[in-house]
Amino acid sequence: MLITCPYCGPRDVIEFTYQGDGNRERPQPASQDLDAWNAYVYDRLNLAGDHNEIWQHSGGCRAHLRVVRNTLTHEISSVAFTRGDHKVAARHKAEGKI
Amino acid sequence: MVERQSPLELELRAGSHGDFEHGIEVILSETRPGSILQLAAWPGQEKALIAGIRAVTGLALPDGAGAGSTGGVRSVFGFAPGKFTVVDEAEGLASAFANVVTPAIGTVTDLSHGRTAIRIAGPKAEWVLAKFFAIDFALPAFPVGAGRSTMHHDVFAQIQRTGADQFDIYVFRSFARSFWKALCHASEEVGYEVQ
Ligand SMILES: [Zn+2]
Numbered sequence: 001m002l003i004t005c006p007y008c009g010p011r012d013v014i015e016f017t018y019q020g021d022g023n024r025e026r027p028q029p030a031s032q033d034l035d036a037w038n039a040y041v042y043d044r045l046n047l048a049g050d051h052n053e054i055w056q057h058s059g060g061c062r063a064h065l066r067v068v069r070n071t072l073t074h075e076i077s078s079v080a081f082t083r084g085d086h087k088v089a090a091r092h093k094a095e096g097k098i
Numbered sequence: 099m100v101e102r103q104s105p106l107e108l109e110l111r112a113g114s115h116g117d118f119e120h121g122i123e124v125i126l127s128e129t130r131p132g133s134i135l136q137l138a139a140w141p142g143q144e145k146a147l148i149a150g151i152r153a154v155t156g157l158a159l160p161d162g163a164g165a166g167s168t169g170g171v172r173s174v175f176g177f178a179p180g181k182f183t184v185v186d187e188a189e190g191l192a193s194a195f196a197n198v199v200t201p202a203i204g205t206v207t208d209l210s211h212g213r214t215a216i217r218i219a220g221p222k223a224e225w226v227l228a229k230f231f232a233i234d235f236a237l238p239a240f241p242v243g244a245g246r247s248t249m250h251h252d253v254f255a256q257i258q259r260t261g262a263d264q265f266d267i268y269v270f271r272s273f274a275r276s277f278w279k280a281l282c283h284a285s286e287e288v289g290y291e292v293q
Contacts, residue, residue: 061178
């Protein structure tokens with residue numbers, strides 16, 4: 001399996017570390033919403049098809065990447081930096097973190 | 099300055115080795131630069147950092163991921179978004195950057211004692227490196243001056259092409275001796291000289 005890093009280009013999967021399901025929403029650290037934490041830790045879509053994932057190019061540029069991988073075929077349809085991720089950035093902005 | 103000892107000392111044997119009777123096709127050496135730095139720009143400060151690198155080293159960075167340039171004595175290349183490795187034969191490059199890369203622009207990390215620089219040169223340099231790293235070493239894909247971050251098993255390596263048939267490889271000092279030995283083994287079939 002090859003992942004095309006937006007910085008480094010196509011690299012073997014051995015250079016990358018899986019950082020988990022990209023669909024999760026991490027609650028605020030101080031949150032005491034147990035349902036939200038339960039969902040963050042345990043709930044998975046377990047899709048047979050295109051799946052949002054976070055990978056790190058740990059054996060390369062070390063950037064964190066948002067990858068869409070098909071769980072049936074391993075075909076990768078998109079790779080982008082998580083840095084500048086609009087969804088996350090918008091949330092941080094709304095929360096006054098940036 | 100502390101006198102630096104090479105981790106390769108016990109294994110670096112000058113002379114011809116391997117199947118050299120038909121000719122020497124790669125030359126291996128340790129370049130022992132005085133300064134190896136990593137510079138990182140905060141988001142949005144990349145241009146300011148690149149201008150700072152030019153001001154200190156005189157080297158202009160071309161656009162693009164992994165782009166770099168080399169002037170022989172000094173070299174620079176991008177190894178990650180907004181991050182650059184800068185190398186100088188002389189010691190003390192970190193202090194030259196101290197006033198240029200301000201805290202508002204980014205960071206300067208002095209790795210001079212933490213990395214070992216190994217040079218492989220010669221007509222079979224690409225061939226030997228292709229046995230280690232799953233990246234494209236052909237000149238059009240990996241132009242002179244450009245840098246790559248990759249790994250050989252668990253040995254992380256930064257590679258800069260410093261000539262049409264010459265590459266400088268930066269590895270962690272603690273892995274350098276085993277990497278050097280592997281490089282020597284891989285070079286045996288083409289005949290190699292250690293300088
Ligand atoms: Zn990368």
